[in-house]
Amino acid sequence: MPELPEVETVARLIRGPLEGRSIEGVRVEWERSLGGASRRAFSRSMRGARVRSVGRRGKYVVLALERAGAEAGFVLVHLRMSGRLHVDAAEEPEREYTRVACALSGGSELRFVDVRKFGRFRFVRDAQDVLGELGPEPLSSGFDGAWLHAALRARRRLLKPLLLDQAFLAGLGNIYVDEALFRARLHPLEASDRVSAGKAAALADAIRGTLTEAIEREGSSFDAFYRTPEGNPGGYQHQFQVYGREGRPCRRCGRDVERIVVGQRGTHLCPRCQPRPRRRARGTGR
């Protein structure tokens, strides 16, 4: 599933072919991919605009648009489970499951392909309306052990659901949360406000390290869905320590990796490296 490293890879690879191109026409095959806008309104907003820049915030690919050199809104693409972006020559055969396509100057086409239809290809006037709700970027300079420790203590939540909360920290999904918690030797059911400063620092390092290494390998292709815009699978799935490895030996200690369910999410951990938290004593705190 595309998380921060996959989205970063996509943004980097479509930047070259997209920046500076004008949008000459749009085709909408599945209207709900637009996230509420009508085909007509979407078309009107897009047609004639030029792609000024391509970036990423959290799990969003962000296209900044301009008209006559002035800001003209943004496209926010969320790939969710099965979304992909490709820039193809217009004469290339149609891709199966294409939901939205934008014809570009120079004879290419930006194609949003999404088997499961959960992804979104939205036009917004003000990107901050959406991106402003997100927590900090884990690879930004402001994210470190001290920040994380304070933020964890300000909440009373289970670690895993909190790290998946995009308003808390932007960009992590199911895979990288499991990998980062393993690396920091923290159990996913640990209470956020019981994580020590030292453990929080280890977790911050684990998050940054996992994401950085995954970006270097162009993300993870655990299932058939994620491919880079060039059609290649990522390579980080070969580095997984726990995700998808239930019943197989922990690479650190040899104990079988376990799979539990936390907040309706499949969750992978080594029961020896990540010991179960002690139950909070009744009446503690507050």
Next chain:
DNA sequence: AGCTACTCCTGGTAGC
């Protein structure tokens, strides 16, 4: 405040 359950979707797969 934070938790659970449900919804959106479809290809793949387990079970019969």
Next chain:
DNA sequence: TGCTACCAGGAGTAGC
């Protein structure tokens, strides 16, 4: 072989 039932999963929402 061919059918059905169920599953994964990010995020939004409702209800407790």
